[in-house]
Amino acid sequence: MIQWRRHLHKNPELSFQEYDTALFIKKKFACLPNVHIETGVGWETAVIATISGGSGPTIAVRADIDALPIVEEATHNYQSEREGVMHACGHDAHTAIALAVATILSEASVQNQLPGTVKFIFQPAEEATNETGKTGAQYLVEAGVLSDVDCILALHVSPEHAVGEVLIHDGYSMANVDVFQVTIQGTGGHGAYPHLGTDPIWMLGPVLQAIHGIVARNISPLDAAVISIGELKGGSASNIIPSDVFLQGTLRSYSPHVREELITKLERAISVVETFGGNYDFTVNKGEPALYNNPEVNQAFRETVKQLFPEIKKYEIPFGLGGEDFSHMTNEVPGAMFFLGCSTQDGKKKELHTPIFDIDERCLPIGASIVAYTVLKFLEGVYDLPNKEHFIMSE
DSSP states (O other), X not given: OHHHHHXXXXXXXXXXXXXXXXXXXXXXXXXXXXXXXXXXXXXXXXXXXXXXXXXXXXXXXXXXXXXXXXXXXXXXXXXXXXXXXXXXXXXXXXXXXXXXXHHHHXXXXXXXXXXXXXXXXXXXXXXXXXXXXXXHHHHHXXXXXXXXXXXXXXXXXXXXXXTTEEEOOOEEEEOEEEEEEEEEEOOOEETTOGGGSOOXXXXXXXXXXXXXXXXXXXXXXXXXXXXXXXEEEEOSSTTEEOSEEEEEXXXXXXXXXXXXXXXXXHXXXXXXXXXXXXXXXXXXXXXXXXXXXXXXXXXXXXXXXHHXXXXXXXXXXXXXXXXXXXXXXXXXXXXXXXXXXXXXXXXXXXXXXXXXXXXXXXXHHHHHHHHHHHHHHHHHTSSOOOOTTXXXXXX
């Protein structure tokens, strides 16, 4: 696993461009018995590997394979060899763990100890959308990769937690991710004669106050919600009042009703410009839905951790307001993701999506063991499968 992970780390590829990564995965599976490999399902860099031991349920294991447009600043000897591209979110570790799980279960199938089917989904483009606005998970779901799946499992490394710690959380655990754009329109004019026109920069003041008051005073403190403005543009010279001002930002939430409430109240806050003689354009681009972790699948993870690693510390807390396109898959079939502690021992914070991100590789066998054991116990009937026909994403 360490060798696989370091090879992938040295050779990262951006979303929708994971050609060498897909080839590496296929070569590793070519060495394993009883594996059926499909490529190009949903997207040309996707790899689907199926191991079947006969009649029984089908359990899927998902690993994302893309990297980020970040210049690595680490000093270890497996630093990225592709300028401006880095595995800064741990997808190299996720892929190595999934390959290890496949190796274990392939051996089990040879020994007639795999009473069912395991489908490994190596998914491109978790980190970004293409020109259609879709991530890799959406393409694979639309291609039907989950049509025969009873439940799906995944993990994500967590540099905020030590090796020997895991996060398992039922229900909504990562955020709805939406992006909004606003153009506030006035007439503009000469900076010396502001009374002759309408000033969108002046209007911006009450708009910003209203926006930042939405979460503080209009959303229940018990609901996870964030509105952040990340970009403001307006004006071209010191003596010209611009005719418009542009701003954009992100909306984060867990529950569907809060997602819609944020959008409604955001537009209401922006509409205050009409009181001052202005107009506005407002658009929202909806991204990933919130990640819903099925409680029955999570209970299997908990039992596995108890059986294999009773000393592991479990945190029953949400994973934060980041986005995760695995949510498209858990909206399709019951599934869950757990977070795996991976912080390094040097005491430095090497957070996700930073140029110095890294993991303590002792987490790799822990992650592989939890996933492999959980799959086996589902197939053996030790763990009850979640009800695929009636699973409900409740709040």
